[in-house]
Amino acid sequence: MVIVTTIRREVLTLPAAPLGPDNPLPALRPLDEAHRIEDRDRDGLPHDMARQIGYAPLHSLLPARIRDGYGRTRRPAAVDALVLENDRLRATVLPGLGGRIASLVHKPTGRELLYRNPVLQPANFALNGAWFSGGIEWNTGATGHTTLSCAPVHAARVPAPDGGAMLRLWEWERLRDLPFQVDLWLPEGSDFLHVGVRVRNPHERPVPTYWWSNIAVPEERRVLAPADEAWHFGYERRLTRVPVPEHDGADRTYPLNSPYAADYFYEVPDGRRRWIAALDEEGTGLVQTSTDALRGRKLFVWGSGPGGRRWQQWLTEPGTGGYCEIQAGLARTQLEHVRLEPESEVAWLESYGPLDAPAPAGEWDAAVRRTEERLEAVLPRAAVEAAHAAWRPYADTEPEEILSAGSGWGALEVLRSGWKLPGTPFSESALGAAQEPWRELLRTGSFPERHRQDPPGESLVAPHWRDLLETAPAGPLAEYHLGVAQWHAGDRAQAVRSWERALERAALRWPSLRCLAVADQEAGHHERAADRYTEAFDDLCRAATGQDGEDGEDGEDGDVSAAAAVAVAALGREAIEALLHSGRAAGARSVWDRLPAATRARGRFRLLEAELLLAEGHRDRARAVFEDGFEVADLREGDERIGRVWERAVGTPLPERHDFRMRPSSH
Structure with missing residues (x-):
């Protein structure tokens, strides 16, 4: 044949x-997943269904990163x-x-x-x-x-x-x-x-x-x-x-x-x-x-x-x-x-x-x-x-011909464990820059420090990686990543101590300060969280603009600047939201004014601007933000925030362009 x-x-x-x-920024906050029911609603379910609904639901996105860098401008690709x-x-x-x-x-x-x-x-x-x-x-x-x-x-x-x-x-x-x-x-x-x-x-x-x-x-x-x-x-x-x-x-x-x-x-x-x-x-x-x-x-x-x-x-x-x-x-x-x-x-x-x-x-x-x-x-x-x-x-x-390459994370796990997985080769050749510091931890027992301006890189949180970090020399990056792993494991007190130790020696303070701010928010300490967000954003801005006196090395200034711009937007958004939650509109305005113009023009930030203007008592200007028009590219399914801000700023029925409601309005 x-x-x-x-x-x-x-x-x-x-x-x-x-x-x-x-x-x-590591995804430290609890997962906002729409597909959940209250514990009381399980009583009438079949026993096996109720048991599996209660079996290890996901509470954290770690070690995955949030992907929110896209927009809505489409071009042929x-x-x-x-x-x-x-x-x-x-x-x-x-x-x-x-x-x-x-x-x-x-x-x-x-x-x-x-x-x-x-x-x-x-x-x-x-x-x-x-x-x-x-x-x-x-x-x-x-x-x-x-x-x-x-x-x-x-x-x-x-x-x-x-x-x-x-x-x-x-x-x-x-x-x-x-x-x-x-x-x-x-x-x-x-x-x-x-x-x-x-x-x-x-x-x-x-x-x-x-x-x-x-x-x-x-x-x-x-x-x-x-x-x-x-x-x-x-x-x-x-x-x-x-x-x-x-x-x-x-x-x-x-x-x-x-x-x-x-x-x-x-x-x-x-x-x-x-x-x-x-x-x-x-x-x-x-x-x-x-x-x-x-x-x-x-x-x-x-x-x-x-x-x-x-x-x-x-x-x-x-x-x-x-x-x-x-x-x-x-x-x-x-x-x-x-x-x-x-x-x-x-x-x-x-x-x-x-x-x-x-x-x-x-x-x-x-x-x-x-x-x-x-x-x-x-x-x-x-x-x-x-x-x-x-x-x-x-x-x-085993494959006859490799047609496309995925990530290097599987190769790192196979390298660590020695597992044999016939049919699905995770070759060391797939290892890349994201996996390199973790490969170094495996090889030497130490987590390598990075250049002053570089963001910390991705964290790993599985128990075996947490064990390796706990026995590694206590450098600032090792302590930072250890804190993320401890947080993921539910040991929040130890995570806070690790981030505080990282601060004592870190030249770049904002990553650990931001983690501590999230910890404060989760514990209900919103004023302290706002203080730490302010300090973290100040530190990041100094690093991003070179005010710390250190320059990039090996011709990497462009990469550092691009990475810094992404971090400024992500941290700035969280800082403004934390400051508004604490009723500190002046502090939120200070952060807003230091965001790049391109960041402020994005739809998510236009919505945030309307909230800031409302906090400052400028309802007419907040209404004007909606009249100018914007699209929140990363609007989450089930998120009704646009409607709530519209109600405060405008008060008329929600227009079709902003109506993403997925349930009856009575709920």
């Missing part, structure tokens, strides 16, 4: 807003892609953006099976910020969109079970400290893309695990799944069991029938085939199915209300069609994490492809039955099980 499935490189040109630099193709399907993958499948085209009909976003517009939906809509994304780590949404992953060509080629994606997920892989296999002549997924736990301890494959499809569809009930979760943060398809007088399996953004986690009965489909009125569309390990199925809708419509416009070009998401996960809901035992793994196989079924309208049970019968005819359940069995021996196969 001649195998003609191909993998090739391609460059896409898209209108794109640059990602910009990461925020250099080249985006590297890998195309996996046979005579029936063409899958376009973006290895530099989390391994996202941006497009899945059924070649005989020319149909795009996914919602393909015509632009690349980051928005604040990932756990750590930057995310973009469209395609199929691989969400691992913890509840929410992965921190790898806009990050590179490793990619390689590997042998497929049928003798052809598979595209392997893999990376080290840092929130849970786990490696994972995604194998894309497109057998010759197949209308279905098979996706083998494996998450491994190399540790000698159990680790909470999370996975949801997220598929964007056009919203003018009916979404079908084999369930008569669902768990509804909205931005009111309540999880309730509701009937399917009708709830509150409307058929919610049509995405536009929901007024507000909502999740519907389908209660698929045990033993029933796992699948979900999004079909147009004629019965054509996409179906996803899997082996039983991938238990959950979900529909996410933006809803028909003004807030949902505004978010749809925000994430793409105005005038393009909207989308909804159909998803598949390890648990029944995304609020849950499952236990992965020590030195074990979990693996499954998913299949994606076109479905031409009878029209989905009408009585629910009959529509589901007709759709499932059609799925069984084109892709029997037994065929998915057989594909999974065929793929499993190939999961350990």
Whole structure:
């Protein structure tokens, strides 16, 4: 048999807003995650669901950094892609953006099976910020969109079970400290893309695990799944069991029938085939199915209300069609994490492809039955099980050709531990500047000091790195990073002591002062926090402008200046907010006046300016800020801050351009 499935490189040109630099300040504050419920609401849940909702929810983004350096000015940009193709399907993958499948085209009909976003517009939906809509994304780590949404992953060509080629994606997920892989296999002549997924736990301890494959499809569809009930979760943060398809007088399996953004986690009965489909009125569309390990199925809708419509416009070009998401996960809901035992793994196989079924309208049970019968005819359940069995021996196969490089964090962990992870090589050649000081700590037992003006670099917080820092010589940077690791572990008193020791010897004081300011805020000492933020910002400004008397070395002045500008914006924003919280508008104004003009012009800072003007008693000038117009590029999902400031500054009903509300206004 001649195998003609191909993998090739391609460059896409898209209108794109640059990602910009990461925020250099460690993410010390508790995670602001919308997908949580109150403890009292767990009482009526099934026992296993309640247990998994309470099992190790993520409380911190560390060691990941916040990605908030993007804007909303889009220009044509080249985006590297890998195309996996046979005579029936063409899958376009973006290895530099989390391994996202941006497009899945059924070649005989020319149909795009996914919602393909015509632009690349980051928005604040990932756990750590930057995310973009469209395609199929691989969400691992913890509840929410992965921190790898806009990050590179490793990619390689590997042998497929049928003798052809598979595209392997893999990376080290840092929130849970786990490696994972995604194998894309497109057998010759197949209308279905098979996706083998494996998450491994190399540790000698159990680790909470999370996975949801997220598929964007056009919203003018009916979404079908084999369930008569669902768990509804909205931005009111309540999880309730509701009937399917009708709830509150409307058929919610049509995405536009929901007024507000909502999740519907389908209660698929045990033993029933796992699948979900999004079909147009004629019965054509996409179906996803899997082996039983991938238990959950979900529909996410933006809803028909003004807030949902505004978010749809925000994430793409105005005038393009909207989308909804159909998803598949390890648990029944995304609020849950499952236990992965020590030195074990979990693996499954998913299949994606076109479905031409009878029209989905009408009585629910009959529509589901007709759709499932059609799925069984084109892709029997037994065929998915057989594909999974065929793929499993190939999961350990080493790559034949490296096609794209991810981060060096996995290589650092393998270097430290000596773990053997067949099929997913984390080579020392992947180590870069971010990993170098930690490699030096491994090699010598000492954490290297850096140039006077350099920000501290990324912190590592896992227990093994914390142990190494505790035994390292107590230099300022070692103490600073140790404090971050102790804070992450919940030992806040020790973290404060470490940062105070770092201050005693540090030439650059602002990083530890900022950490101490956050510690003060979390402890309710807001006046002291404001004082420390003021001192930290003063120190940073002196360093950034060279007033400390030290210059850059080795021709690095430009890099230092760029890094300093990012730090000034990040620290300045936090300082202004802390000073306003303490009622110190004059101090906030002093910080504002020292921010660069380009920083003050950004939408997030225009909103902050309106708050500052209100604190100073200048309501008319605050209203003028809104009249001038601005866009807060990094507005967080569920964030209602714009509406609150508008109410104080203007007082009229919130205009459409600022209406991002994802729940009824009574909440």
